[in-house]
Structure formats: C-alpha cells, structure tokens
Amino acid sequence: MSHPGEPGPGVGASASASASASASASASASGLDHAGICTRDGPALWAAFEALGFALTPVARQSGRRTPDGPIEELATGNRCAMLRQGYVELLAILDPARFDNGLGALVDRYPGMHILALTMGDVAGNLARLRRGGLAIPGVAHLERPVDDPAGPRARFSRLPLPDAPEGRVQLIRHETPELLWQERWLHHPNGAATLCGSILVSAQPAESAVRLSRLAGQALEPDPVGGFALPLPDGTRLRILPPEVLGEVLPGVVPPALPFHAGLVLRTADGNAAARRWLAGIAAEGPLGLCVPPERAGGVALVFAP
Structure with missing residues (x-):
C-alpha cells in the first residue's frame, strides 16, 4: 500500500527513470x-x-x-x-x-x-x-x-x-x-531578415576525431552526414556538421580552408523566406546548395548561409 506522497505500485521505477532522464538531459548541451x-x-x-x-x-x-x-x-x-x-x-x-x-x-x-x-x-x-x-x-x-x-x-x-x-x-x-x-x-530586428542561428560547418582532416570531441562536449550522439563525415544534432533543432575537406565543395562551393580544422560556415534561417536577404545581399551573395551564401571574404572569414 502506498502512503500519501509516495508513488503507487508500478510508479516508482518509472518516476525514478524519468527523474534520471531529466537529470541526464540537463547535464548535456541543449x-x-x-x-x-x-x-x-x-x-x-x-x-x-x-x-x-x-x-x-x-x-x-x-x-x-x-x-x-x-x-x-x-x-x-x-x-x-x-x-x-x-x-x-x-x-x-x-x-x-x-x-x-x-x-x-x-x-x-x-x-x-x-x-x-x-x-x-x-x-x-x-x-x-x-x-x-x-x-x-x-x-x-x-x-x-x-x-x-x-x-x-x-x-x-x-x-x-x-x-x-x-x-x-x-x-x-x-x-x-x-x-x-x-x-x-x-536588437533582434535585422534588415537582412536573419532570425535563427541553426547550424555550423566544421572542416577537419580528422573528422572522426573532431566529431568525437564535439560529441563528448555536448553529451549528444553523432549521426552520419549525407555528404560524408558526421553530424551532431542538438535538442533545439540545430545541427553541427563535421566534414572532411574533400566534400566541402558539395555544401559550400568555392570555399577553401586556410588551415585545418576550419570553421567554414554558419547557417542562419530567415523569417521571410530570404526575401529581405535577396534584396539586401544582391551582388554579394549567390544561391548555393544550402541557401543564399555570402563568401568568407565578405563575412570576416566564414561563409554565411541564409536559409529560407
């Protein structure tokens, strides 16, 4: 028989598991x-x-x-x-x-x-x-x-x-x-329509080693990346990609790493399907595999992708 404030039959284990899962989730990157x-x-x-x-x-x-x-x-x-x-x-x-x-x-x-x-x-x-x-x-x-x-x-x-x-x-x-x-x-209104930081792209000569380091830091599991290398999805819907240099051109054409490892790109989602970004960045950015891309030489050394 349970007492007031105690879990009933069959509840204790699930409650304990739930509490453990909650504690585990809080002790990882969100x-x-x-x-x-x-x-x-x-x-x-x-x-x-x-x-x-x-x-x-x-x-x-x-x-x-x-x-x-x-x-x-x-x-x-x-x-x-x-x-x-x-x-x-x-x-x-x-x-x-x-x-x-x-x-x-x-x-x-x-x-x-x-x-x-x-x-x-x-x-x-x-x-x-x-x-x-x-x-x-x-x-x-x-x-x-x-x-x-x-x-x-x-x-x-x-x-x-x-x-x-x-x-x-x-x-x-x-x-x-x-x-x-x-x-x-x-400070949250940008003429180019940028609203969300939703991903990054890291290039590494040893993508498995870099991916494991990021996974250990985050406390989250890796997945294979579609183009090669690894992806680290995070609970808020963002995604880190860790790629070997030979596939970088498939996602960021024309970007050449100055050294390795190299944080090659950031992906920003816009609030208006890139309408403002296309107007503002005309002549600067070009359409690419991931969206409208500003080359590193115009953005402080990193490619900025505006995704609709």
Missing part, C-alpha cells in the same frame, strides 16, 4: 548558443557585418578570470553581436593587445575567422561532473562578464566550460546568467 568570428581589426569586421544587413549591439569590453578562482580583470577583447531570435553571432576583436587575450591572438594568427563554437547548457555543475567523469581535465567553471550598452550599467554574465586544448578552437558549453540583458527586442 542547443547551439552562438558562434564567434574573431579578428584583430574590430571596426572593419563590424562594418562588414553592418554592410551585410545586421543590426549590431554596442561595443562591449570583456572582463574575466584567468583561473577559476582568480580575480576579475579587464581583458584584451571586446565584441559586438548580431542577436537573433534563437542564438547569436559574436564578432570578437582584440582591442587592447597589451592585456590578456585568453588565447585569442594565437587563434587569429592561424586565420581570421570563426574560432568560437558555444553550446547551450543548463546544469553547470552536472556538465562539469559529466565531462570530468569522461576524462577531460577541465579545471573548473570559467566566468566571463561584460557591459551591455552602458559601461556603468548592468553587466551580462556567463558561466563557461571550455574544452581544453581543442584544435577546433574555443569550443565550449555556456550558460547565460543574465539572458534578459542580451536578448532585447531592440
């Missing part, structure tokens, strides 16, 4: 949070994206800790962002080379372009424990903060779990501690 395009010339990158029809947030200088328990200090870097209804594109620059750049300079020296891939997480402690159980030497939670539009006003705060020593760049799990400060309605 989606694609943002991608970061990196440069030493912030004004040029920001102007290029405004010319592509993005409405960017104000310039924000970043602060953080060099170690999980270190003091917060102003970093070398600052950004502007193209905030979308789902996800965003970060445009990150080294603004003060005399300060600590958290390894960004070494990444940009490989090639200016996309070096940041951030996946959304909910349970920071659970994900840290999961990754450590998997043998990853993650020292702890990395904290980052920056102002939003007023240096003296509220500061956006983030908790991050970066994948250590990843050849794919700054690949990480992230939780927004102050999402309401970033996803403000005034």
Whole structure:
C-alpha cells in the first residue's frame, strides 16, 4: 500500500527513470548558443557585418578570470553581436593587445575567422561532473562578464566550460546568467531578415576525431552526414556538421580552408523566406546548395548561409 506522497505500485521505477532522464538531459548541451568570428581589426569586421544587413549591439569590453578562482580583470577583447531570435553571432576583436587575450591572438594568427563554437547548457555543475567523469581535465567553471550598452550599467554574465586544448578552437558549453540583458527586442530586428542561428560547418582532416570531441562536449550522439563525415544534432533543432575537406565543395562551393580544422560556415534561417536577404545581399551573395551564401571574404572569414 502506498502512503500519501509516495508513488503507487508500478510508479516508482518509472518516476525514478524519468527523474534520471531529466537529470541526464540537463547535464548535456541543449542547443547551439552562438558562434564567434574573431579578428584583430574590430571596426572593419563590424562594418562588414553592418554592410551585410545586421543590426549590431554596442561595443562591449570583456572582463574575466584567468583561473577559476582568480580575480576579475579587464581583458584584451571586446565584441559586438548580431542577436537573433534563437542564438547569436559574436564578432570578437582584440582591442587592447597589451592585456590578456585568453588565447585569442594565437587563434587569429592561424586565420581570421570563426574560432568560437558555444553550446547551450543548463546544469553547470552536472556538465562539469559529466565531462570530468569522461576524462577531460577541465579545471573548473570559467566566468566571463561584460557591459551591455552602458559601461556603468548592468553587466551580462556567463558561466563557461571550455574544452581544453581543442584544435577546433574555443569550443565550449555556456550558460547565460543574465539572458534578459542580451536578448532585447531592440536588437533582434535585422534588415537582412536573419532570425535563427541553426547550424555550423566544421572542416577537419580528422573528422572522426573532431566529431568525437564535439560529441563528448555536448553529451549528444553523432549521426552520419549525407555528404560524408558526421553530424551532431542538438535538442533545439540545430545541427553541427563535421566534414572532411574533400566534400566541402558539395555544401559550400568555392570555399577553401586556410588551415585545418576550419570553421567554414554558419547557417542562419530567415523569417521571410530570404526575401529581405535577396534584396539586401544582391551582388554579394549567390544561391548555393544550402541557401543564399555570402563568401568568407565578405563575412570576416566564414561563409554565411541564409536559409529560407
């Protein structure tokens, strides 16, 4: 006989399984949070994206800790962002080379372009424990903060779990501690119609190794990609593709990797079937296998695909 507050016959096991599944799901990546395009010339990158029809947030200088328990200090870097209804594109620059750049300079020296891939997480402690159980030497939670539009006003705060020593760049799990400060309605309307960050394309000489690293970070299973290589579907409907270089031309014709691994492309979905993007990007973008594609040389080093 069950008592008040206890599960009835046959319910305990399913309830326990449900709770376990819920805990497991929270200790994994739930989606694609943002991608970061990196440069030493912030004004040029920001102007290029405004010319592509993005409405960017104000310039924000970043602060953080060099170690999980270190003091917060102003970093070398600052950004502007193209905030979308789902996800965003970060445009990150080294603004003060005399300060600590958290390894960004070494990444940009490989090639200016996309070096940041951030996946959304909910349970920071659970994900840290999961990754450590998997043998990853993650020292702890990395904290980052920056102002939003007023240096003296509220500061956006983030908790991050970066994948250590990843050849794919700054690949990480992230939780927004102050999402309401970033996803403000005034920044979500873009003349080109971009609304959702729905995928990325990574090219690797060892796609299986890169795919396994991303899968371990996300806590999600891989699938075969239709053109070769691997895909990592995420619960929010976004999709990461990890491809060998010989098939890149099938999805992004004409894109040549400057080095490997190489974050070759981002896929953005528009709210109007690409109507605004076709008008705004006339003479810049061309129709390709995935949609309307802006070449890397016009978008900071990464191909931008506008998908209807």
